[in-house]
Amino acid sequence: MSERPYRIFEAFLASKRMLTPHMARLTFGGEQIADMTTRAPDQRIKLFFPKADGTPPAIPNRADWYEIYKSISPAERAPMRTYTIRSLDAGARELVVDFVMHGDNGPASRWAMYAEPGDRIQISAPNRRFDGVIGGFDWEPPAGLSQLLLIADETALPAAAGILEEIAGGNAKPATQAFIEVPSEADVIDLPQWDGLSLAWLPRGKDDHAYGAQMIAAAGAAVIPASVLGADTMELEAIDVDHDTLWDRAETIDNAFYGWIAGETAAVSRIRTLFIKEKRIDRRHLTMMGYWRHGKVRA
Ligand SMILES: Cc1cc2nc3c(=O)[nH]c(=O)nc-3n(C[C@H](O)[C@H](O)[C@H](O)COP(=O)(O)OP(=O)(O)OC[C@H]3O[C@@H](n4cnc5c(N)ncnc54)[C@H](O)[C@@H]3O)c2cc1C
Structure with a gap:
């Protein structure tokens, strides 16, 4: 075979x-x-x-x-x-x-x-027996990355935790801002720490049940290097969050900044508009993925 x-x-x-x-x-x-x-x-x-x-x-x-x-x-x-x-x-x-x-x-x-x-x-x-390019992942930061922004909800926490563990085990560590939205304070898990990692847990808690609201707020407050802001407005295809797949993959243009953002699709879509249309971040620095859609079955 x-x-x-x-x-x-x-x-x-x-x-x-x-x-x-x-x-x-x-x-x-x-x-x-x-x-x-x-x-x-x-x-x-x-x-x-x-x-x-x-x-x-x-x-x-x-x-x-x-x-x-x-x-x-x-x-x-x-x-x-x-x-x-x-x-x-x-x-x-x-x-x-x-x-x-x-x-x-x-x-x-x-x-x-x-x-x-x-x-x-x-x-x-x-498949371990396949010796070509396997694919099926999106975490591909540029070599020698300076600044990483990680925004995730609980569905993307397994990936985000693995990313932070990989960086912690490596030599050159990018300055990292990580924002992780979870259902409650009790859903915080142990993750590695290092100088240069700023990790914020964002529990939704009892009062605010809006999935993704805290991810969106965190995106607005994230520190983005000036060198990637103010890009000439780039085409941004509209996304129907209930039907379309939201899957933007970064392209390596330099190692200044890389954003890996995944979670509820409407929240990621809002962050996508904020980053690309409003802050005018060059989208080639951004990997943004809708992992699930609140209220919909997206098999
Ligand atoms: C690349 C990728 C990797 C993923 N990795 C993980 C992972 O490691 N662990 C993980 O738990 N999920 C992960 N997800 C998300 C997972 O695929 C979805 O949450 C999926 O919808 C769960 O299927 P289900 O059968 O439980 O619910 P579905 O039948 O898909 O949905 C039924 C209802 O449940 C709601 N729903 C679905 N997920 C959630 C949720 N997390 N919280 C609240 N309501 C929800 C839907 O909106 C819908 O109303 C990943 C998704 C992608 C695209």
Whole structure:
């Protein structure tokens, strides 16, 4: 069989524990995880859950699986959702994924609530046996980066935590501003610290339930280097946050500044307008991604 960059893996839930009131850490096992790999802290994967009637997912591990998947009506096929590899130990056949527990209103969050060790799922993830460019991640800061701005909500916290851990373990550390919106103060997790990291947790708390409001406020207050401000107004395609995918990827033009922003789509869209239209940041410095949409199912 010729190898593909991503393939379908069979896996089972090995263990589950609550990291915080709204975040569960699920560890998956399975012999095939020996062939999984990851290239970046925001490496994305697709998880396939059992259908509503409990039938386990049965996605064929072949190149045209997505065509087959799309040909089945949404009600009849296994729900698919996007997650982040929090950590992978292929040798130990262990994949860790952190799930936001937002209730039983979605198949992924519901499965994470009720799943028990031994329950099976399928995963589309990077294939260690493929020797070309795998892709599937967006954290690609320029070498020798001077200044990093990281804005995330809890769905992008697994990636943001991995990014901060990667920087902490490296030599040259950019001056970093990180703003992380979480449901409550109890959802703050331990992250590495270093001189030059300014990390602000933004709990929504009891009074302000507007998803993303604090990310938007933080974006307005972030310190942006003057050299990237005042770009000639660049084209900004309008985004329909309920239907379109918001996925802007930075291009490397210099190492002055890099923004990695991910979370609720309407919030990221507002930050995108603020940064590109109002502050006139050269958008080639910005990676901005809508990870989910409040009130909508965006499978
Ligand atoms: C590249 C990428 C990486 C991601 N990584 C992670 C990750 O590592 N961990 C993680 O938890 N999520 C992650 N997400 C977000 C995750 O895919 C969505 O939250 C997804 O909608 C969850 O599916 P669901 O079946 O639980 O809910 P859905 O069926 O998709 O939605 C049902 C309802 O729940 C609401 N909803 C969905 N997510 C949330 C939420 N977080 N809080 C409150 N309400 C919500 C929807 O608006 C909708 O009304 C990632 C998304 C992307 C694009």
